[in-house]
Amino acid sequence: MNRTLKFLIPLILFLVAVGFLTKGLFLNPREVPSPLVGKPAPAFTAPILGEAGKQFNSADMKGQVWLLNVWASWCAACRDEHPLLMDMAQTKRIVMHGLAYKDVDADAQQVLIAMGNPYNKVITDTDGKIGIDYGVYGVPETYLIDKAGIIRYKHIGPLTPEILLTKVVPLLKELDV
Amino acid sequence: MKKLMILIFLFMQFFATAYAGEAKPISDDPALEARLKAMSQELRCLVCQNSTLADSDAPLAEDLRKEIRTQMRAGKSDQEIVDYLVARYGDFVRYRPPVNNVTAILWFGPFLLLLVGGFIMYRVLKKQANDGDIQAEDE
Amino acid sequence: MIPAIGELSLILAFIFAIIQGTLPLVGAWRNKTTLMNLAVPTARAQSLLILVSFVVLMYSFYANDFSVLYVASTSNSQLPTMYRLAAVWGGHEGSMLLWVAILSIWTIAVTLFANNLPDTFRIRLIAVMGLVSVGFLAFILFTSNPFDRLIPAALDGRDLNPLLQDPGMVFHPPVLYMGYVGFSVAFAFAIAALLDGRLDNAWARWTRPWTTVAWMFLTLGIAFGSKWAYYELGWGGWWFWDAVENASFMPWLVGTALIHSLAVTEKRGAFKVWTVLLSICAFSLSLLGTFLVRSGVLTSVHAFATDPSRGLFILLYLVIVIGGALLLFALRAPNVGLGEKFDVVSRESFLLANNVVLAVAAGSVLLGTMYPLLIDALGGGKISVGPPYFDAVFVAIMAPGLFLMGLGPLAKWKKASIPEIGTRLKLAAVISIVSALLVPSVLGKISLMAAVGVFMGAWIVSTTLILLQNRIKTKQLANVSLVENLKTIPLAFYGMLLAHLGVGVFVLGVTLVKGYESEQDLRMEVNDIAKIGDLSFIFKGAQKVQGPNYISSQGKFVVTEDDKQIALLYPEKRFYPVQGATMTEADIEPGVFKDLYVSLGEPLEKGAWSVRIYIKPFVQWIWAGCIIMALGGLLALLDKRYRIANKNLTSKAEEVF
Secondary structure, eight states, rough: OHHHHHHHHHHHHHHHHHHHHHHHHHSTTTTOOOOTTBBOOOOOOOEEETTOOOOGGGGGGGOEEEEEEEEOOOOOHHHHHHHHHHHHHTTTSSSSEEEEEEEOHHHHHHHHHHHHOOEEEEEETTSSSSHHHHTTTTTSEEEEETTTTTTEEEEEOOOOOOHHIIIIHHHHTTTTT | HHHHHEEEHHHHHHHHHSSOOOOOOOOOOOOHHHHHHHEEEEEEESSTTTSSSTTTOOOOHHHHHHHHHHHHHOOOOOOOOOHHEEEEEGGGGGOOOOOSSSTTHHHHHHHHHHHHHHHHHHHHHHHHHSSSOOOOBBB | HHHHHHHHHEEEHHHHHHHHHHHHHHHHHTTTTHHTTHHHOOOOOOOHHHHHHHHHHHHHTTTOOOOOOHHHHHOOSSOOHHHHHGGGGGSHHHHHHHHHHHHHHHHHHHHHHHSSSSHHHHHHHHHHHHHHHHHHHHHHHHHHHHTOOOSOOOSSOOOOGGOOOOOHHHHHHHHHHHHHHHHHHHHHHHHHHHTHHHHHHHHHHHHHHHHHHHHHHHHHHHHHHHHHHHSSSSSSOOOOOHHHHHHHHHHHHHHHHHHHHHHHHHOOOOHHHHHHHHHHHHHHHHHHHHHHHHHOOOOOTTTOOOOOHHHHHHHHHHHHIHHHHHHHHHHGGGGGGOOOOOOSSSSHHHHHHHHHHHHHHHHOOOOOOHHHHHHHTTTOOOOOOOHHHHHHHHHHHHHHHHHHHHGGGSSOOOOOOOHHHHHHHHHHHHHHHHHHHHHHHHHTTOHHHHHHHHHHHHHHHHHHHHHHHHHHHOOOOOOOOOOHHHSSSOHHHHHHHHHHHHHOOOOHHHHHHHOOOOEEEEEOOTOOOOEETTTEEEEEEEEEOOOSOOOOEEEEEEEEEEEEEEEEEOEEEEEEEEEEEEEEEEEEEEESSEEEEEEEEEEOOGGGGEEEEEEETTHHHHHHHHHHHHHHHHHHHHEEEEEESSSSSSHOOOOOO
């Protein structure tokens, strides 16, 4: 090896590291992508909020594209995204079910009365078991599930108009909704 | 019968306050708890991302510990339980990254570096020592 | 009004630092004495101004001036005075100010004590320190000004994070920063030497004491931090391989390598290129640590509130400082001559091997710390690299280095003989093997890890003692008492022995606590007894205690051994109302052979509590080992060699290019 070149190695290594660090600045280390994207959505049956005795079966959603929005009355960030969810519900473009994660039924109902109900149905997950199956770790989370029951997209944290436009809408077009 | 039970209960209450009792483990199955502990120390809590599942107080961590206990009681092996978690949360939950293509450099890189470093060092030493007679020296 | 003084002096310091970092360099290059003469006064003015603004900020905390945004967000009027003062570095802005304040202490020290250097060299040295300061001052002024005002002023502050309300907060950050930032001096020496074309024994001799001081502080700083984590976090761990801990550990490893390679460069003129590279790396890793903590690229318990613009700013600064230094290295290093020749088996080659091991160890810590980021940046998803990885890889890499520690100091400079070293170390080998077999069986559980660890610890301790005995034997003067003989040995030699002994003690501590600690989660009612081995822990109940800014449930435990009371422990569960946070304050009875560690969990029904009791054998040896290492550094520093004004050294120094 050329003698001078050898002494450039530390500089080159450093510049490579800087490249990675720059990229790293624009990544979010706290956001963990779900391994479930591209895989079948875990099946579940659970009671529906406000419809005593009725059960929601995820298998019934086959053939439809739908959103599953995980939320809770105790979650402050969920209230941030609530108005946006209401707007989405107005367009009636897509079916959206809510999953009341580790919530007390009465509390969840109260929030929906006070702030409006954007959901077609609200499924209750009182002990958080469905949440574990879906890999929920920070409410709110939103899943987009296609006709074949495959999870196509997952968003962690409150939805924003930007996320809807850049991520969700293109996917819906692709899925013919 | 019921009266007798109450009597025994009161008697025990009396003893409990008057005499010191032996402290009991929090869990009724310390062996399972130890296994959970060992396992959850290598798992990362997703909520407060810098503590282990064993040390975290987050509700999700509590739920997951409960789930792990249930699976352990159901006779699942450690590997099966870890796979269960990885399927839901990804490799992120493992503080001990699996050895695969992605982590090959991570696991073997340092040892390779040590070998290469040792080899280069030997070459350099050999080359510079070859010329000239070298005498030991006291400091 | 007063905070404005702080801000103003920071701005003035920035201006002086710019002058300090530029004009004297031009002067040294063009040989203009007037410009060169600017270096010392601007450096001192700059440093004093920074210290003034630091004191002003401290005063704002002391006086509860909540018109200062930073004070309002990290302090509170209820906070005890000691913690109000420590809260100065309790957040991002203030800790940056601490960073530059410590840099100014080092700068002043350089202008005062590095006065036996040739003029141009000394001017360049001071100018480089000025350049380091410019970047950080700009960073503070443009992105993280601690004097930003809050109008109208807050009624009260948001309080210091309760986790930081601890004496550890008073000592740990300043001492750690003294170490981190202290490597800037070795860095400035390296840059000045590269600019000056003077990479020689004299340069190494000048750098050595500065590096040793920084290394000493870093060792102590890391040890304090570890001790603090041990008693504060409440689960008895002392090292978590967290990104931020690693950020302080990497400069330590490289700094340790640097101390050894400086010794070779000073004594033998060898490894010059390697030594200068290590000097650059040690400080670069300190800077990288600052970046990692403050940019938010990695998640960490210790991370400050983050902001990408700050990250970009520091990154740009890294590119300029480290990139510039490495470029200069690439340009100048090829011309550096080789030192004196030595054999493949010699003290030099042992020291080089030690350097390879330490550098690879630092590399593995860096790799593990950065790997999640690398994979994420390459689109490979999120992975975690945690303690199980570091425990496995780092220990495996370091083990050969620990073994070599025993051999190296016995080898002769230039040419050594392995059989000769072997004969001298027979006894050490026997002692180590016997201890490795004996200790685990005495402690009641035999494991390979424990045996290997005990072997290593005993090996280091016994070889170090043999080294001393050997030194006395070969150098002893006839008709002189042993004490007189011991007095003839230079302090630096004792320093080395002590530092190595410290490593041995540390290794033993780590091994034994890892292998033999025990932990119990118990449910204890009042007067319940927990029996662990020969010890009985009696729970005497918990009561409410009002602290200065918290309410606490304080448990009382009597610990007895053979019916004799040996300790009274008062673990607490504290509630800090301002931040609404609950803190577990464990109570510990430290001991030479074991620590008794009790922490309160949750209150249960009828005055019962969930309680966690740990027995931590030999855990104090970990920090004792670190303190012994640092004392070794101190002894080496006191060696009279460094006290003789080495004015005539310059004539001996060889010009390299």
